[in-house]
Amino acid sequence: MAMLEVAELSAGYLGEDVVHDVSFAVAEGEAVAVIGSNGAGKTTVFRAVCGLQRPSRGSVRLDGRPITRRRAHDIARRGLAYVPAERHLFPDMTVAENLDLGAFPRRPGPERRALVLGLFPRLAERHRQRAGTLSGGEQQMLAVGRALMSEPRLLLLDEPTTGLAPTVAAAAYAALTALREQGLTIVVAEQQVPLAFGFADRGYVLESGRIQLDGRVAELEDNPDVQRAYLGVA
């Protein structure tokens, strides 16, 4: 059984659908990339899956249970953590407070905190600093770290490398790979396709709000259309 199952999902803004009939599934332990250009609808799909937005049609199942009409905070408590591209940190709270809130409504366990700080030692150095004063890369680490505090089983990341220097982006994917090896299921939306392909097992290509292609990363890499559009191969 798939851990996350999205079926014929349509969603948009102000009554106008931006994504149409999107279906995909993610099995436990998988790493999946959703690629597509700016405006293809990746963010809308993620927002509809995690409950920040009501889909106009279709269904979303987590562990076989429907979560389509559930609210975002409820879905978060069921083990699905979403890291939006804009990060949505609490800028006037410290790094430590942001992490604590990630575990809400429980108090964070010391092992969890140690795991997150081990993954992002920078956050330990900045523990008492306000989140709003962190650099872009540090804010991204904090956003991922905060999401991990709830001990999620499924992590959705939207454009985790936006605005990051290439070395920082590579470090971010190194951290994601480490998380995968610990058994976390990860879905990542990414415009920097080589980075995503270096990380994921399978991929979906989203264009104009529809899934145009899907398959194993190796197959997608060999696809001439994908090469032309996303990998810079002439």
Add this chain to the structure above:
Amino acid sequence: MRAVVFDGVVLGLQFGLLGVGLTLVYGLAGVLNLAQGQLAVLGAIVAALRIDAGTAVIPAVLAGVAVAGTVGLVLDLTLMRPVYRRRGEDRVLLGLLLMLGVAFIIDGVLVWRYPIEALTLRIGGDPVDILGVRMRTGSLLASAIALGVGAVLVLFLRYATTGKAVRSVIQDEEGAQLCGVSPATVRAFVFALSGALAALVAVTRSMTSPVTVNAGIDFTILALIVAVVGGLGSVSGAFLAGILLGIVNTVSAHYIGTYVTTIILLGAAAVTIVLRPSGLLGAGRE
């Protein structure tokens, strides 16, 4: 002069508590609760009626605070629902108008049913000498309660898990949802808290002067000024603003006259908005 300033601090601590309720509700829900003062008076009148009926003072006061808190909660769960479905300016305007309506209704019902009711709590005991100023026990008790409740509130918001959840919704509602915080639950909680705090302020005010059925509008205006000067959404700002404005209030009342104090307070608010649009401390930092 010193005695006047002390009186200002006594008053200011209570202003602060009144402003805190308003500022939290605005920060969380985008609703300017124009019925804040009416909730305060409602609580006071419930307490007064209980006392008239023979209930002991403390249970009567607690009943008043509980009723005001419950009315706050019910307003959030019913009348405010359509408000929360809107965004931006729409939400602020609809919230403003609905709460203004609630203010008129509470005022009207209280004046109609209990026109001469008032809460006066006489605190016995001799005046106490503090730094050369003789302070009435009523003033001291009122200040102690306001300080104590304010301190508990600040500690709660800073350290308690629920308190952090409240701040998280003020700072980034979507971020809070992604952490598993339900904004609707937090809002309902804070609406109830704000009603209870308002009633508590009416109770402490009644220790130094009677709180009458038509005092609601004065409380509301004070709460508004305090919240704006302190920065809407800022708890420590509201307390700071409350104390400053309390001192401004008593000093101007003493040296110029009571009739100008509201004008001077509004003037202080206007100057703050011009010089520091986000208030003394800015929102959300506790």
